[in-house]
Amino acid sequence: MRAAFRTTLAAIATIVGCSTTPTPAGDPTPRVDGTSPGQTPRPESGAPLVVDGGGAAENDASPSPPCALVTAPAAPPPGGPAADVTVSIDGATGPHGSASPAVVDRKLYGMNVADWMPQDYTPLPQPTFLAYLTALEPGVLRWPAGHRSQEYVWARGGPGQSGDWTLTPALVDAFIALAKTVKADPLIGVNVKRGTPAAAADLVRYLNVEKGYAVKYFQLGNEPDLTDGVTSGPGEYADDVIAFTDAMSAVDPSVEFVGPELLTGAHVGGINGTVDWMTPILERVGARLTGLSWHYYPLDSGQQNPSSSAIISFEHMFQESAQDWPPAALGFAGTVMPKLDAMRAAHAPGAKVWITEIAEDPGPLAGRGISETIAAALWTADVYGRYAEYGPGAVVRWIYKTVSSHMYGLMTPANEPRPTYGAIWLYARHFGNRFVKTETTALTDVAAHAALRHDGALTVMLVNKTTSPKRVRVAAKGVCPVTRAGDYTLTGPGLGGTTFTINGETLTESAATGALAPRVVPAAELWDVDLPPTSARLVVYQ
16 A cells, blocks of 8 residues: 555656646745745845755745645555654645635744844854854844843934933944845834934934935834833823834835834733733824734743743643633734734734744743753744744744843854754744644644745644654645655754754754755655654655
């Protein structure tokens, strides 16, 4: 049976040139960079050519040949080993009831850049820092990062500003140069809490009129719902948005705005008795925003209640639900993203949802004991897929590189990648951009996400969150994979391990930028995938 099935698949490949994505000429499906086949990518798209494991460019405009659809058998042949988990994929439909795939672009792999470490990119980027950042091909870089964006005084901005440090033209120039080098859109944080509309307008004037940088995205404030006593409520923030956008747009009408930068998804609609910040803000200023932004941190090392589901632990990191604090659960994506989509449709139909900070822990330990571990890499491999399935405008990791006490940095101060870097690298280098319907029979054990890639590949991320090996049976329909072109497997020494390998190799600078070969997969393993304990495996079907 197995041999006959392989022979049939091979025959189909020979006869029809089987491809996962039948894309006739003129197909309007957006590419990674937002263009349609045959169009030239926009210079500001932040979508460089991506050479994947199959050797094809991610935004290659050539159409894929037509294919005959093949349905993978849902069960192993008689006498074969039983599967622990079945992963079902429908390449013809999108996730969560959508009729078509959820399309994302390179902003899914955005990065926050630490303005408090300018030595990494001024006067020129440090080579290793730059190589690893370039390897992720981020579509957007956010700077100044986090709440520090509300603490600067723009050097040319005039009176009325307050803050602890000064943003100079030289610092701005260095950051813009970094963003251009990695072909990312800059997202510039505007000091709304302690700045002035006049200072913000002059910053736009410097960037886009005097220097001609054509900066498109500006972030309005940061975490106005933070209990720092600066912003009194949603009404005051909405007033600020009106004043700042009017002043900035008068200088350059083409600029776009991202806000309100809420510190938690709990304030989207109000959850468990919290204040609903998002609704009253969008009712007044939603039409002015391109990105409806919020921050996602599931756990909190500052949590004082010992019974809280937000207490730092591996168990809590992988929980599907959390009644006392829903954002602590992986399943929160299925709650907050539909809420945001409904709000967007009602008040900002031209906007998309942006998650401008995402990490494991924003508390006083800054992720220590969890963000630097294999467990965090597995969480990332799962959570990125969950949010990508809703087609967000951007997901921006907190943070690319920072000081030694901040374990949520993807890179150590010595420019060595942590396990979570490896998880994002798997997606950024090898995954497709059209997410399709994917289901797993054991979500708490093995998560699964799948997407179509423009070279005709079906890419599948399988995340084994358990300490036992798992055999996964892939059952696909609506696609026509003929070969399992290769695997990339991230593993490490258990959930608490702080080192990792991909296909048994350290992710060196040269490997990260493209020299890491996929694992060759025997033909007999087309649909059966054996996952090591605590691992993330990206499977490429061609």
